Amino acid sequence: MVASPAARPDAIRRHNLALVLGHIHRDGALTRAELTQRLRVSRSTMGALVADLLELGLVGEVVPNGGSSVGRPSHVVGPHDRGPYVVAVDIDVTHVVTAAIGLGGDVLARQLVPTGPAASEPETAARIVVESVERVSRATGRSAPPLTVGVSVPGTVDLESGHIAVAPNLEWHDIAFGALLTDALPEHTRVRIGNDADLAVFAEHLRGAARGFDDVVYLLGRTGVGAGIVVDGRPLRGYDGYAGEIGHNVIDSSGPPCHCGKHGCTETYIGEGALLARAGRPLPPTDEAVSRFFTDARSGDASAVGAVRDVAEPLGRTIGTLVNTLNPQRVLLGGTLSHMLDLARPEIEAAVSHYAVETPGRSVELIQPAFGTDSPLLGAAELAFADLLSDPLIAGG
Ligand SMILES: [Zn+2]
Structure with a gap:
């Protein structure tokens, strides 16, 4: 939204500079014409904003050549290649x-x-x-x-x-x-x-697989398990910032010990340690051991495939609980859970359907993050x- 004319001129300028830079940061190089259209400002206003950003060393501008047809080609504005x-x-x-x-x-x-x-x-x-x-x-x-x-x-x-x-x-x-x-x-x-x-959900919501979706959960599985939650387009953090610590929801208090001091937490059923333990592999997990586990599961190694199947059910149940609590449109599965989705989507989806109360004919979408393990x-x-x-x-x- 462009700032209202009632705001002070320097505040309008700051606000509009932020809008232009935000578009370029999220979408890469854009022509001045595209930027003018997106911000709904005049060409001269956009010219002044781009000049400011050029002077600040934040953007660079190129004039495309080869535009021999009608009209001047619009300058292309992109992130400065020596910028901050x-x-x-x-x-x-x-x-x-x-x-x-x-x-x-x-x-x-x-x-x-x-x-x-x-x-x-x-x-x-x-x-x-x-x-x-x-x-x-x-x-x-x-x-x-x-x-x-x-x-x-x-x-x-x-x-x-x-x-x-x-x-x-x-x-x-x-x-x-x-x-x-x-x-x-x-x-x-x-x-x-x-x-x-x-x-992770911040990155995916801003520029990845959750962009344009206002109710999203990113379930991240590594050594631990946690959820990043966006509700109505805003991050859900909770009063003390603990919202999403679902790895420590107890599934069975007589279950395996967890690092948090309790027993039977969700992450002891669906974290990396659970996968390796079910396949009879040594703990604690290392990046190398986890990567080898999934390579083996993909090539049909019986113990790794069995562990993936075993973990699919508690994973689907965890997603079902999230669906019942938050009603997200999409659930992104990141870290090792992304590999789980690759290898056991039908089993995970069956468990989600079993545990989630959903609108008939519409199931939550389980998807992989756009940025892989980099979210x-x-x-x-x-x-x-x-x-x-x-x-x-x-x-x-
Ligand atoms: Zn725990």
Whole structure:
């Protein structure tokens, strides 16, 4: 929505600059004509907005040649190829993935540091993050430091301070991780931290498989299991930010022990450990062991195929509970659950139908994320870009 004329001129300008940059960030290069149409402003207003963004070093513009037919070709405006970038970090039990990401979502450089299988201490994770941020920043070939470092963690996070109340599988409790990282990174580096499933649904809702859908759940399965939830187009976080911690809903209190201290939590039935355990494979899970498990399941290995079938039922039941609680239009299955959908869709759908109360003739759509295992990482990048996208003038200092 273009700002109303009643607003102050500088507020209108900031608002419209944010709109233009948002379109270019989400959709890539667009012609001035397309931008003019999308914002419903005059050509001269768009000219002035693009000039501002060019001056801020946020966009670049090319004039397509070969337009010998009628009329002048419209200039194409896209993310500046030497513009600002953020560094996104995805911390999980088994790895730390770090990527430098430019406006428009281009991954400029990335690296993976395997960790685990034992949980890392917060100080160790912070050290890996600091070294990785330095390395991927250097690999961009850009002299400027990252605008912001956005971090995804498998735990409950205070978005303002980056304080982690609990990350059960990392065995972190009451950790001031935001402060720890801010102290360890170069001075003036901004840090934003979010929950992995929340960030995954954020990325997919903004620019992936959930775009245009206002009631969506992203069920993320890794060592742990969590849900990122969008209701009426808005993220559902809950009073303390715990909404979506469904991995710790108890299915059977006489079930296997969980990292959270309880027994029989959902993630002990559908997390990576459950798959490997049912196939008789060693625990705790590593990235390599999980990847080998799914390769074996695809090639028909009996124990792996059996484990996938066993896990399909509690997975479908978990989705059924989400459907009954939230009535989403789409449920995205990410992480290892994405492989599960590939291998056992009929079994999962049968269990969902059994447990969910649904409108006759309309079932919830189970789909794979557009960004594969990168949804939390790209969500962390979006979190890191949020300040710039809401006020592009901050790029001018
Ligand atoms: Zn638990």
